[in-house]
Amino acid sequence: MKLYQLRNVVILGCICVFLNANAQESNAPKFGKGLFNLIGQDSTWTMKVGLRFQTLATSKWDVNNGLSNPESSMLIRRSRLKFDGFAFSPKLKYKVELGLSNRDQSGASKYTSNAPRYILDAVLKWNFSGNFVLWFGQTKLPGNRERVISSANLQQVDRSLLNSRFTIDRDIGVQLRHHFNLTDTFLVKEIFSIAQGEGRNITTGNVGGHQYTTRVELFPFGDFKSKGDYKGSDLKFEPSPKLSLGVAYDFNNNASKTRSNQGSYMLNDTGFYSTNISTLFVDAMYKHQGFSLMAEYANRTADDAFAKNSDGSLTGDEVQVGNGLNIQTGYLLSKTVELSGRYTNISLDKEITGKGSENQYTLGLSKYIAGHSLKVQTDLSYTDIGFKTNQLLYRVQIDIHF
Structure with a gap:
């Protein structure tokens, strides 16, 4: 199907949904809670339809010898169409999220059939027993926590350098999730995942083994309000301290990309170079009365980071191994205005990558007109x-979420 044909199908489908919604203005959802909600006549399914986009303007300068080489740009950073609800039973939920902007669809290659990568999420969630x-x-x-936080709910304009260097992002596979209480207030959540290990929307080029990820989260003071452990800023002004501590370990067996299931493929004279890649994440989220603190540490290692040909010669590619640290904090000066700060350190293995340490310092200001929705x-x-060359970057972004 041609690109323009697929776009027409998506647009036509949206129009049909709107025409059949039969939603009256009086019972339409509140702003930020979806465009409209559908319920089957026999109540065996529901669908909430949402839309959001971000308009971003940036200016960048080199700063080693004063401000030089200025660059500026404006773009639709993200544009998303979302569907979620349940099918057949409330115990079987689903989520579909489509990326419509150029950045959302970036990364097309012969391994994605030279097609734009519309699908971000397409997942079923079956509560088959208890928790x-x-x-x-x-x-x-x-x-890592920062990656799982939706880009609609970030405390600053975008995620940190730690996320861009170390995230394992999206993939296709199976996840088992469970939670239980150690005490009346102490909550524990566990996740185990088996994935393809190549990233999202791969149609060919699935080489090597699978990717195994496990994560454990501890909540010594109980759960956050409104899933606040995965939202930037303390917009709910938690009346008592809330803390989430998380540890995640990812093992990608015979991975062929420079950043586990992300980055570029490592090609050699026989096809693909592959090696075992491990990534460790340790993170925390704390919130109390408008104050928030998020911290993350990442570490990536590989059995043999240098990509080689069959004769042992180097191809020039290597796994991006090393460490990352990100500390981010914010305080709401009022219910709608927040001042935030972030420090990020990236320390890749210089002997392997040829790159040294990076330090980024960010000061942010946010105006929440309608929470994260506007x-x-x-x-x-x-x-x-x-x-x-060192750099100075200024960004301003408007985010609207229906």
Whole structure:
């Protein structure tokens, strides 16, 4: 199917849903709670339809010898169409999220059949017994906290350098999720995942073994309000301290990409170079009365980080091994205005990658007009790169979420 044909199908499908919604203005959802909700005549299915987009403007300068080489751009950073609800039974939920912007669809290659990657999430969630839920399909893996936080709910304009260097992002496979209480207030959540190990929307080029991820989260003071452990900022002004501690370990067997299931394929004279890649994440989220603190540590290792040909010669590709640290905090000066700060350190193995340490310092200011559903965010970042020219980056973004 041609690109324009697929777009027409998506648009036509949306129009048909709207025409059949029979939603009256009086019972339409509140702003930020979806465009409309559908319920089957026999109540055996539901669907909430949502739409959001972000308009981003950036300016960037080199700063080693004063401000030089200015660059500026404007773009639709993200544009998403979302569907979720249950099918047949409330115990069988689903989520579909489509990416419509150029950045959402980036990464097309011969391994995705040279097609735009519309599908972000397409996952079924089956609560088959008690607190056990089985996920099947394509969605985010249970890796670093910052990545799992929706881009609609971020505290600053975008995620940190730690996420861009170390995230394991989305993949297709199976996840088993469970939670239980140690005491009346102490909550524990566990996740185990088996995935294809190549990233999202791969149609060919699935080489090597599978990817195994496990994550455990501890809540010593009980759960957060409104899933606040995976939302930036303390917009709910938690009346008592809330803390989530998470540890995740990911093992990608015979991975062929430079960043586990992300990055570029490592090609050699016989096809693909592959090696075992492990990634460890340790993170925390704390919130209390408008104050929030999020911290993350990441570490990636590989059995043999240098990609080789069959004769042992180096191809020039290597696994991006090393460490990352991100500390981010914010305080709501009022119910709608927040000041935030972030420090990120990236330390890749210089002997392997040829790159040194990066330090980024970010100061952010957010105006929440309707919570995360309608907000204006701006931030200023200084990046001390070490192995190349330092940079100054200014960004402003408007985010609207129906």
